[in-house]
Amino acid sequence: MTRSADQASGSRQIAIVGAGPGGLAAAMLLAQAGCDVTVYERHNKVGGRSAAIEKDGFRFDRGPTFFLYPQVLRDIFTQCGFDLDSMITLERLDNLYDLAFENGPTLHIARDRDRLRREISKLDAGDATRLDSFFADNRRKFDRVTPVLQRAFGGVQDLLRLDLLTALPAIFPPRSVDQELLRYFRDPRTRLAFSFQSKYLGMSPYRCPGLFTILGFMEHEFGIFHPIGGTQSVVDAMHHAACALGVRFQLDEAVREVCVEKGRATGVRLDSGTVTADAVVINADFAQAMTTLVAPDARHRWTDKAIGRKKYSCSTFMMYLGIEGTFPEQAHHTVVLSSNYNQNLSEIESGHALPGRPSFYVQNAGRTDPSLAPPGHSTLYVLMPLGHLRDGGMIWCDEMIATARALILARLKEAGFGDLEPRIRFEKIITPQDWETDHDIYRGAVFNLAHTFGQMLHRRPHNRFEDIDSLYLVGGGTHPGSGLPVIFEGARISCDLLIDDLSRVSAHAPAEQRSDPRLTEFPCS
Numbered sequence: 001m002t003r004s005a006d007q008a009s010g011s012r013q014i015a016i017v018g019a020g021p022g023g024l025a026a027a028m029l030l031a032q033a034g035c036d037v038t039v040y041e042r043h044n045k046v047g048g049r050s051a052a053i054e055k056d057g058f059r060f061d062r063g064p065t066f067f068l069y070p071q072v073l074r075d076i077f078t079q080c081g082f083d084l085d086s087m088i089t090l091e092r093l094d095n096l097y098d099l100a101f102e103n104g105p106t107l108h109i110a111r112d113r114d115r116l117r118r119e120i121s122k123l124d125a126g127d128a129t130r131l132d133s134f135f136a137d138n139r140r141k142f143d144r145v146t147p148v149l150q151r152a153f154g155g156v157q158d159l160l161r162l163d164l165l166t167a168l169p170a171i172f173p174p175r176s177v178d179q180e181l182l183r184y185f186r187d188p189r190t191r192l193a194f195s196f197q198s199k200y201l202g203m204s205p206y207r208c209p210g211l212f213t214i215l216g217f218m219e220h221e222f223g224i225f226h227p228i229g230g231t232q233s234v235v236d237a238m239h240h241a242a243c244a245l246g247v248r249f250q251l252d253e254a255v256r257e258v259c260v261e262k263g264r265a266t267g268v269r270l271d272s273g274t275v276t277a278d279a280v281v282i283n284a285d286f287a288q289a290m291t292t293l294v295a296p297d298a299r300h301r302w303t304d305k306a307i308g309r310k311k312y313s314c315s316t317f318m319m320y321l322g323i324e325g326t327f328p329e330q331a332h333h334t335v336v337l338s339s340n341y342n343q344n345l346s347e348i349e350s351g352h353a354l355p356g357r358p359s360f361y362v363q364n365a366g367r368t369d370p371s372l373a374p375p376g377h378s379t380l381y382v383l384m385p386l387g388h389l390r391d392g393g394m395i396w397c398d399e400m401i402a403t404a405r406a407l408i409l410a411r412l413k414e415a416g417f418g419d420l421e422p423r424i425r426f427e428k429i430i431t432p433q434d435w436e437t438d439h440d441i442y443r444g445a446v447f448n449l450a451h452t453f454g455q456m457l458h459r460r461p462h463n464r465f466e467d468i469d470s471l472y473l474v475g476g477g478t479h480p481g482s483g484l485p486v487i488f489e490g491a492r493i494s495c496d497l498l499i500d501d502l503s504r505v506s507a508h509a510p511a512e513q514r515s516d517p518r519l520t521e522f523p524c525s
Helices: 021-032 071-079 113-121 125-129 131-145 156-160 162-171 177-181 188-193 196-201 210-222 231-244 286-293 304-309 341-350 398-417 432-439 484-507
Strands: 013-017 036-041 052-055 058-061 090-092 095-101 106-110 224-227 248-251 255-261 264-270 273-276 279-282 315-324 333-337 360-363 377-386 424-430 471-473
Touching: 013 021, 013 264, 021 036, 021 071, 021 231, 021 279, 021 484, 052 424, 058 231, 058 315, 058 377, 058 424, 071 231, 071 484, 095 188, 106 113, 113 125, 113 131, 125 131, 131 162, 131 210, 156 162, 177 188, 177 210, 196 210, 224 231, 231 248, 255 286, 264 279, 279 286, 279 484, 286 304, 315 398, 315 432, 333 398, 360 398, 377 398, 424 432, 471 484
Parallel strands: 013 036, 013 279, 036 248, 095 333, 279 471
Antiparallel strands: 052 058, 090 224, 095 106, 255 264, 264 273, 315 377, 315 424, 333 360, 360 377
16 A cells, blocks of 8 residues: 555645654644644554553653753744643642762752752852852853754754854863863762763763753753653643644554655555655654664665664663552652762663662652542652663563562662552563663663764754655754753754755745645645
8 A cells, every 4th residue: 555645735745753752743843834744653652752651540751750941842832823831730849859869968959049058058068159150150051052952963064153163162061061060069979969960861970071061050940840640741732732733643553664765765664555755754763763664775874883883871770660658758859879879870881780789760759749649659750770781781581670670679768768569559660671672762772872972963863864865853862862852952953954845845846836825834835
């Protein structure tokens, strides 16, 4: 079966592979521009890693739980004619998170700046006095960097624009995140309080480029939010908006191949046949999609060998626990930091064994949103960073899973959550192997390509994929990178490129087609 472009509508046919947050944002933007958009998702619900796990009255975020900088998504909704804040409820947290250092103290990281100073003073009174300087400098850095992260990088020539030259010292400081923070804070625990966020990129603060001190700044400047109903409520709102714009969703429909003819993407192959398209957007893990959906002879720069040589983020061992009882004394977000954080990071980077005393993260969402569990119960989302899959690495057999589970439950007990085993009413575990096998993530590297200097800007896979015409990327594997607000920004960049490209094609169409008023009203039509 082959379906050609819909001649009656005159719209450009766009196929989107994957209904994760990036694919949903792209679907909204392209449909608003007049394109005829179909999204193909191999799972039975939208959201990708942001889709919820739901069972027995419990609802868990599967992936992202820190909802940051909603303005990017708000702008996309406004552009498409919707009001995000009337469709979802975003609760801004007064206590951003607790940072529990293994040997003490526990810091209650507050939205209020005076409270924050008092908490940092528990570590170093001098560090507390330098907070204002840190925030002021990073505010300037953020303002300089933002324009660079809002446009495409198609090659070396894009490095020569004025916005990048102005932001160059901020983007490429000759220091890591930890070294940058040493300019402000002398206590290594204070630096961890503003650098553990590099884990959002799956990187060590001792290796992550100094640019990313803006991550900790953004949490304090713009807030951390919890969407009532979990992150699933956000993707549900995006799905609703996309459907209202005319987007078609084909769930439980796996794309088997991106069709390429003479260097141009021409559609997608499904189990039921081939669907032609004027352009294809991939919202799937970049490395996994390229090595499984795009024929090797269609890729010149991004060969399987080149992809295999790239640096990848860490993976995670996940536990989703439905618990009888509640934890009112525990914060919504808690980060437990090992007493030997450096050794913990080395163990993660080696990927050969479980950490001895792992750092980990816990979301106790019932503190803010009781709707996520039955009355008198709680959901605990537990994340332990681990190395991604590699030759000679850990083998996720039943024995290894049981060992990791016992380690996490013991660490939770030490962190004040008590003996959870007899109170567990629901449990799901996701290992690095599961991330690769069940969720199509290359090597289980959940934060995608690492954000090293050599894998940023034009060195990251391009939004307009450089090896194949009419193929565009959205998601953490392309510019600007990982994290929900950044992925939304990347979707906007990719869609602007796609719409502009199709507008150029329309401008060179025969006169009788150019006279169609939709070519003026909608750049994509």
